[in-house]
Amino acid sequence: MPVRPVIHVGVDGSWRDTGALEWALQESLLRHEPLQVVHVIEGKLRHLSGWDPDVVDDSSMEIVSEVQKHLDESPGSLDHEADLVVGPPARTLTELAAGSRMLVVGRRGMGTFKRLLIGSTSEVVAGTAMVPVVIVPEHWQPGDHSGPVLVAVDDSENNDAIIEFGIEEATERGLAVRLVHVWDLPAMYRWDPMNVAGVSAEWTENAKGHFENVVAEWLQKYPGLEIHADVRRGHPVDGVVTAASEYDAQLLVVGTRHHTRLRSFLVGSVTRGVLHHATCPLAVVPTIHER
Numbered sequence: 001m002p003v004r005p006v007i008h009v010g011v012d013g014s015w016r017d018t019g020a021l022e023w024a025l026q027e028s029l030l031r032h033e034p035l036q037v038v039h040v041i042e043g044k045l046r047h048l049s050g051w052d053p054d055v056v057d058d059s060s061m062e063i064v065s066e067v068q069k070h071l072d073e074s075p076g077s078l079d080h081e082a083d084l085v086v087g088p089p090a091r092t093l094t095e096l097a098a099g100s101r102m103l104v105v106g107r108r109g110m111g112t113f114k115r116l117l118i119g120s121t122s123e124v125v126a127g128t129a130m131v132p133v134v135i136v137p138e139h140w141q142p143g144d145h146s147g148p149v150l151v152a153v154d155d156s157e158n159n160d161a162i163i164e165f166g167i168e169e170a171t172e173r174g175l176a177v178r179l180v181h182v183w184d185l186p187a188m189y190r191w192d193p194m195n196v197a198g199v200s201a202e203w204t205e206n207a208k209g210h211f212e213n214v215v216a217e218w219l220q221k222y223p224g225l226e227i228h229a230d231v232r233r234g235h236p237v238d239g240v241v242t243a244a245s246e247y248d249a250q251l252l253v254v255g256t257r258h259h260t261r262l263r264s265f266l267v268g269s270v271t272r273g274v275l276h277h278a279t280c281p282l283a284v285v286p287t288i289h290e291r
Contacts (some may be wrong), residue, residue, distance in 0.1 A: 166251070179229045251283060
């Protein structure tokens with residue numbers, strides 16, 4: 001299906017601090033695509049004792065008006081829009097963004113009503129959205145990072161979507177791409193220290209060879225792009241987060257597999273760990289759907 005050329009952004013009352021809107025504005029200028037900014041009111045607020053729906057609505061409309069003013073004053077001539085919607089925040093954002101270019105949210109994204117939500121909105125949308133979700137740390141500003149686009153890859157055959165997304169982002173910004181693969185020995189090998197060194201060296205060489213071939217394949221498609229492979233041993237979350245810090249990555253790209261409806265609110269343990277600890281903007285790209 002064709003992608004709608006619009007970037008969705010979820011905001012709340014702390015939109016000036018999350019960095020999500022600023023990142024999306026930068027992306028909008030690079031892609032020449034407008035923003036659709038959404039502030040979602042949790043419908044449960046209307047049924048809580050002590051809450052006046054009119055007060056909640058007035059406060060929310062004030063947020064939307066402030067965001068729209070900020071959009072109108074931003075560089076470029078694109079028609080950005082800010083809207084107010086009522087519903088469960090994560091599900092509403094996911095449904096609205098379906099088929100669009102991407103969804104951008106802040107790291108926390110729960111505002112003052114976080115006690116009404118189960119889990120982090122950013123984590124839920126990362127596990128349910130069928131479009132790439134970019135999660136931006138609090139207080140992010142353009143120029144905070146100066147390194148490449150870093151793409152975390154595994155040893156499966158499902159890396160194409162995340163590499164493609166990383167290359168798009170790098171091309172827009174004139175950056176290099178670095179594919180990072182972090183592996184560790186299965187527990188069955190660790191009990192025998194005599195064999196660890198030999199097995200580790202063999203697996204490292206095999207992994208390096210494999211990802212050097214992967215780099216060569218992508219360079220055939222994008223001959224003018226700078227692409228490198230980085231293979232390291234360790235815990236996947238720690239290895240990916242450390243690599244992003246070492247390279248001062250401007251964007252870290254990871255993948256997530258979608259599951260059955262019952263489990264769709266979860267993201268994989270590695271993606272969740274990276275989401276919680278990465279200090280740069282993180283793009284979570286859906287790869288395959290598992291039942």
